[in-house]
Amino acid sequence: MTKNQQGMTYAQAGVDIVEGARAVDAIKDTVHSTYRPEVVGDIGGFGGLFSIAAAKDMADPLLVSGTDGVGTKLKVAQLLGKHDTVGIDLVAMCVNDILATGAEPLFFLDYVAVGKLKAEAMAQIVGGIGEGCRQSGCALIGGEMAEHPGVMDPDDYDLSGFCVGIVDRPKMLDPLSVREGDVLIALPSTGLHSNGYSLARRVCLDGKTFDEQTAPCDELGGMSVADALLIPTRIYVKPVRSVMQEVPGGIRALAHITGGGITENLNRALPDNVDAEVCLGSWPVPPIVHYACAAAGLTDEEALKTFNMGTGMIFICDPNKVTDVEAALARQNETFYRVGRIVAGEGKVRYANAGGLYGFQA
Structure with a gap:
């Protein structure tokens, strides 16, 4: 019989669901620390919910979105084994872009791809994202942690993020x-x-x-x-x-x-x-x-x-x-x-x- 016919678990293939659950638990406090009153629900749902009731006071509200990454600066973080600041970079690149319209950042979502998931390292990365969200006043309402065994080296990771803000068209920078x-x-x-x-x-x-x-x-x-x-x-x-x-x-x-x-x-x-x-x-x-x-x-x-x-x-x-x-x-x-x-x-x-x-x- 081949190895596949003998059976193989997801963990044996390189994806550790238990460690993933540990990572989610490790970032809960960080996520909660970014919440604004408009956040509906909690971490763990299939989609992040955010009330746009504040838009009712605007003459012509516009949603403004932006997405970005950190790029090869991550290699410096990996060199030093210091992962608690690159999340700030991730948020900054997104919120500063939408700020060019005069928009107020409302909420943020992140995507973290790793070769091998480690809850402690993930907590550092997301801790930086949380700090960036607190500095910019936006809520971290969702994200994804993806383990890529065989595609990425075990200690390698990449970050990307997505931000949504709002601006009243008469007050928009143009x-x-x-x-x-x-x-x-x-x-x-x-x-x-x-x-x-x-x-x-x-x-x-x-x-x-x-x-x-x-x-x-x-x-x-x-x-x-x-x-x-x-x-x-x-x-x-x-x-x-x-x-x-x-x-x-x-x-x-x-x-x-x-x-x-x-x-x-x-x-x-x-x-x-x-x-x-x-x-x-x-x-x-x-x-x-x-x-x-x-x-x-x-x-x-x-x-x-x-x-x-x-x-x-x-x-x-x-x-x-x-x-x-x-x-x-x-x-x-x-x-x-x-x-x-x-x-x-x-x-x-x-x-x-x-x-x-x-x-x-x-």
Whole structure:
């Protein structure tokens, strides 16, 4: 008789249902900590339920959705055996995207694929997702943990997520409202966030021993290269939503600076009759970003379309309300920089102060 004819259990095939149940139990408290009053039911159902009663007070409510992953930054987490921050990255990439419309994030769902399910590691991963949801004010109402024996290595995993938010159409941020003379304000990034890691890992980590990757580095203020690469993506929901409420109409449009950098993201917030003129050197570049650019030997032009270069979110502001926007940010103890203006053009990003990218003076 063949092995199949003799019989084989699911566990013998590599999928441990008992460990899966342990993992679900391990994440329950994290999931519950993200719940909002609109959540209906509990973890474990076939679908997540969420009341949209709040929409009844809106003139024209629109649902806004976004999906994303963490990408090869996960390889850094696996290198260090540190899995409690990449979930923040996952949530950040999704909520920051839908935030560009002015939407309030409502709920989040995750998908975790693993080679071999381990309840403790899963609790760390989902713990990070829960932290990201708490920072952004959205509820984690569902997800999937998929074990892929024979497809993925036992210690390998991948993350993806899906977020839904809501915005009232009359209050929606819209690139078509951008005008010549508008002012650009940047909120700083925490580092590379979750983009450009295929390059960053190659030039910063490959060819180095584990001790070299994790040793303190003077160029990074004593932080190791590996730890600096693992700094989680910043979530901008609270400062953006607060400014929208305190200064209605102050922000005309937003650009989330992700893959493609400033060059290929700020243009997404422009109509086709203006350009964004960004003044290089008007904001600081984080040490790990400068380190990665130097290690790769990137020109300024390449750097600006590869990494965020220290700007995670750029506001396009009404010039008549920009001081009110800045005051609102200051009340939240937010760091911000005026980095340029909107000029006549054709929907592109241009740069002033060539050669000054790393020349910020506090």
